[in-house]
Amino acid sequence: MNYFAVVDCDNCYVSCERVFRPDLNGKPVVVLSNNDGCVVARSNEAKKLGIKAGTPYFKLSQQFPDQKIAVFSSNYELYGDLTGRVMAIIQQEAPDYFRYSTDEAFVILRGMENVDLKVWGEQLHKTIRQRVGIPVSIGIAPTKTLAKMASHYAKHYAGYNHCCLIDDDEKRKKALKLYPIDEVWGIGRRYAARLENLGIHTAFDFAERNREWINATFNKVVVLRTWRELNGEDCVPNDEPAKKKSICVSRSFPGMINDIDQLKTYIANYAARCSEKLRKQNTLASVVGVFLGTNPFREDLEQYHTFGEVNLLTPSNSSIVILKKAMEALEKIYRPGLQYKRAGVIVLSMESGGGIQTNFIDFDAERFEKMKELDKVLDRLNKVNGTETVILGAQQFMGRNSKGKATQFADAIKHDFKSPNYTTRWSDIIELR
Amino acid sequence: MSLEYNLFFSVAKMKSITILDSGFEKELKLQIAPELRAGFPSPAEEYLHDSLDFNRDLIKHPEATFYGRVCGDSMIEAGINDGDIAVIDKSREPHNGSIVVAFINNEFTIKYLDTTHKDEGYIELRPANPKYKPIRIDQTDDFEVWGVVVYTIKPWN
Known part of the structure; x- marks a missing residue:
């Protein structure tokens, strides 16, 4: 049986900014959308303060008048360069991988039967952390949907040491039980609302229904596929996440x-x-x-x-x-x-x-x-x-x-708080005193 | 000093890398391959080899390599001057005597790493200029070397 890994940069844009601003580690940091419109990325500290994604920039100082929050305009050039480095490392360390989004990749762990996958994942985190300076979370499981869920646990619980491995039924069930249905990969907001109405609140509630019930209720291939994936059956094709329609x-x-x-x-x-x-x-x-x-x-x-x-x-x-x-x-x-x-x-x-x-x-x-x-x-x-x-x-x-x-x-697009392009312009490289 | 020179000798198997400043072409292309002509092959063809390429040959971990510009004269006796460009490899483990980049007091600094007194609970960042004092770091837990300097590039003219 093949395992899959999801490798996902933690609070990607914030982490990119922190590579060159180590002083901001442990402090609330947000990155604004294009044109400095609203918050698109938040550090864990900013999340803890209660800053919501999508908060308009002008409301930040109103809502959090006494807080020191580091604010950045988005610097896609920098994020592109650093995430490219992350992907390059994944490519070196993983047998087969494809990039799923700017800050996420799927790895097909082929031919790794004799490898301790938990150790492999923790090592990959360490390598990326050291070489690029960006923390990643890694979820490993027999299906992509479960791997995605595992990466969520890896990200939110320090105990996993950045890598959560689901490799037996007990772990699978435990993970499903604590996972809200609307966060399951492949369950859209629309299906989630319907499922909630039917009394299905967690991934476990969903996975435990029988196949006939799923088919009769939804009659949708994608929903059934998600159900099968949650039950440990690999059925999302490898090239699908990358193929954008x-x-x-x-x-x-x-x-x-x-x-x-x-x-x-x-x-x-x-x-x-x-x-x-x-x-x-x-x-x-x-x-x-x-x-x-x-x-x-x-x-x-x-x-x-x-x-x-x-x-x-x-x-x-x-x-x-x-x-x-x-x-x-x-x-x-x-x-x-x-x-x-x-x-x-x-x-x-x-x-x-x-x-x-x-x-x-x-x-x-x-x-x-x-x-x-x-x-x-x-x-x-x-x-x-x-x-x-x-x-x-x-x-x-x-x-x-x-x-x-x-x-x-109009004037050029607004980027009032943009960081230097440390890695893509000679004029912007760091100064060493 | 245990500065690492092994880099110079392990240039054989490296992959080419993308130069990060997008104003440059991907790599220097001094194409030596001649067009194939009818007639006798040139005896030189057997010896065809890729041109030397700093990016390909000297940069071991392109994904971990960053650049910094030296400001000031704190490392002048190490031959590092104001305006030099430091090539920093974040994947290298720093050793006692390595020239490192560290983040201290809200700025990046380039210094010798001195771990002689690690067991006594502190390490030092040593300048190479008697004008400056070493920076002593007591709580080694919080402190992190940002990267190891593997080359400096110096403009002469």
């Missing part, structure tokens, strides 16, 4: 917005992020969707939550193309006179960037190649000089003059 970039606005031009600027930025991500994983989108919503907490205002999509005849990952399609989708769903609070761009149906199926009516080979070159230059410039050095005008558009020509542009 959609990319989504969405945010809440700092205030509320009703002007379409302003919305377009946000959408343009989300679309640009999506296309960058597409290019990074060398895939193409064939559908670009935009969603838009008002503030659900303002019941006094008219509510409107909508989604619109546009098909691409020829799949693409070009910033210009994706951006344009996103604008079209926005125009389709936008209704004037409403106060919007949230928007997002989602791109679907990816195909590999290599062999594309072109639509001959739509396809202009010369233009396609030119766009590809342009995007390459764009990515290169932004890589060398920093994210968002060169952007499309629509990403900063703020208004037009009387002739309808775009003339006003």
Whole structure:
């Protein structure tokens, strides 16, 4: 039987900042979202203080006036470099691995029958800790869903020494009993609510139901699969967690917005992020969707939550193309006179960037190649000089003059508390006294 | 001094690494391979070998390697000057006499590590300049060496 390990960086962004700020160990630290909007990462001390993920930055000082909290703007360049190092170590130490997200990887522990997996995991933690300076938690179990659960225990209980191994039925049952159903990997919020209503509160309650009941109640392959995984049967394919079928970039606005031009600027930025991500994983989108919503907490205002999509005849990952399609989708769903609070761009149906199926009516080979070159230059410039050095005008558009020509542009994105790029710029390396 | 020089002699099997400053190309590419031509093969072809490459050959643990800029003259007698770039390997175990980077009083410092008095309950970070005093660290539990300096790079011109 194969075992799986989940390796997960603890409070990843905070841990990255602390590598170069050891003075912040043991102190409350938060990292803000893009544009310094709200809290996206918290140290354990910040969690203990009661700071919730998603707390808007301006509310922090109101809610915690007497606390010293270290605040950072997000520095994705730094996080990208350091997590890349973590992944490189996992690759060296593990027989077979795939990256699941920025800060998480799955390891397939093939051919390790004679290895003490608990010791292996603890050693991996130590190696990563020493070499990069980032703490990780490791969960090891016979299925990916159980491994994910084990990593949760490894993270939250010091007694596990950063590595929790589920290797017999007793340990499995004990872990299931203490695990809330809504935290189980693969159980969405929607299913969790339904399960709670049916009196199923823990992973154990769920796993102990019989197969017929699961099928009759949900009739969904994914739910049954999760049930099987919790019962120790490996059935999530190895490549599945990594294979992404959609990319989504969405945010809440700092205030509320009703002007379409302003919305377009946000959408343009989300679309640009999506296309960058597409290019990074060398895939193409064939559908670009935009969603838009008002503030659900303002019941006094008219509510409107909508989604619109546009098909691409020829799949693409070009910033210009994706951006344009996103604008079209926005125009389709936008209704004037409403106060919007949230928007997002989602791109679907990816195909590999290599062999594309072109639509001959739509396809202009010369233009396609030119766009590809342009995007390459764009990515290169932004890589060398920093994210968002060169952007499309629509990403900063703020208004037009009387002739309808775009003339006003916003200042660059806000990163007031950004740490230096210690590992990616010579100008920012640490100073040694 | 037990500074480790073994690095110089174990350059054979290393993998190439990605230079961290993205302004550079991935590695120096001095391509020696000539194009294949019809006719007699060049006798030099048998001796084809990759060019020397500092990043590939001197940096043992790229994922554990960080850089720092030296500020000040506290290590001047060790030949480390203001403005030098220190190559720091976090994976190395520090030894007595290692040149290390440590985080003390809210800053990174570069000094000799002196563990002679460890059994007496303290260690010292020693400068290489009589102008400065050694830093004594009593509670060795809290103290952590951030990394070991494996090279310094010095601009001469």
